[in-house]
């Protein structure tokens with residue numbers, strides 16, 4: 001395999017992207033119409049007092065079971081807004097979002113978000129209590145089962161020893177591991193991650209990417225991951241949706257399953273990163 005396969009085929013970068021690029025993809029798994037998550041022509045807007053800000057314009061993509069699907073685009077292109085809409089926190093102005101064929105209208109425990117900020121853990125709860133909390137609050141599990149599930153998930157992210165620690169005693173990377181364990185414990189249909197490693201130092205960020213991939217290998221959850229880093233998108237994703245600058249429109253969708261930490265710095269990786277840069281920023 002040489003470079004990443006562009007879903008837009010031979011279309012030049014400046015061509016308008018197709019509205020539903022995924023439906024033309026020969027590499028899509030059988031039954032592509034039955035995608036787990038369908039984002040269909042979604043326009044998202046914020047109404048401020050003075051004007052309406054359009055965050056995304058008719059964005060479409062499909063996420064399949066066990067995908068590591070990445071939304072990649074420059075700051076302000078509407079990535080976080082898309083996650084909020086998938087989370088059910090804001091309603092599309094146009095289009096529809098469907099999970100398992102059901103239109104998304106409100107938040108639910110089948111979609112959990114991990115954010116960039118290190119302060120997403122209530123500081124007065126221990127690590128274990130933090131992971132247990134959503135399980136108990138949503139009445140998914142009783143106390144004993146919730147504790148077992150929490151300890152199991154903490155083991156998966158290498159934090160068994162810190163179950164009784166409080167968040168302020170942990171490093172940024174460890175706090176993010178707790179947030180990931182807490183999200184996984186809920187066994188969501190799709191795990192949403194909004195630049196979860198962006199505030200970490202470079203080495204910790206690299207290790208977190210490695211651990212996330214190992215965790216995915218183990219659990220095979222469905223991941224929708226947001227980043228503005230081309231390199232991170234290529235390392236983490238098996239498929240990448242490229243979004244134009246504000247308001248976000250689909251520029252292209254690429255397959256990137258052949259890239260990972262092993263391919264960093266390789267010629268093929270560099271060439272693909274360059275190509276993505278061109279697709280994102282060339283007019």
Ligand code: ADP
Nearest residue numbers: 046053055074075076077078079080081082246
């Ligand atoms: P990204 O996550 O890709 O950086 P966002 O989704 O945060 O982008 O923002 C997309 C656009 O929507 C930006 O122009 C931003 O200024 C605007 N925006 C985001 N949140 C709000 C809000 N609460 N009110 C008004 N405009 C907003």
Ligand code: MG
Nearest residue numbers: 079080081194
């Ligand atoms: Mg954002």
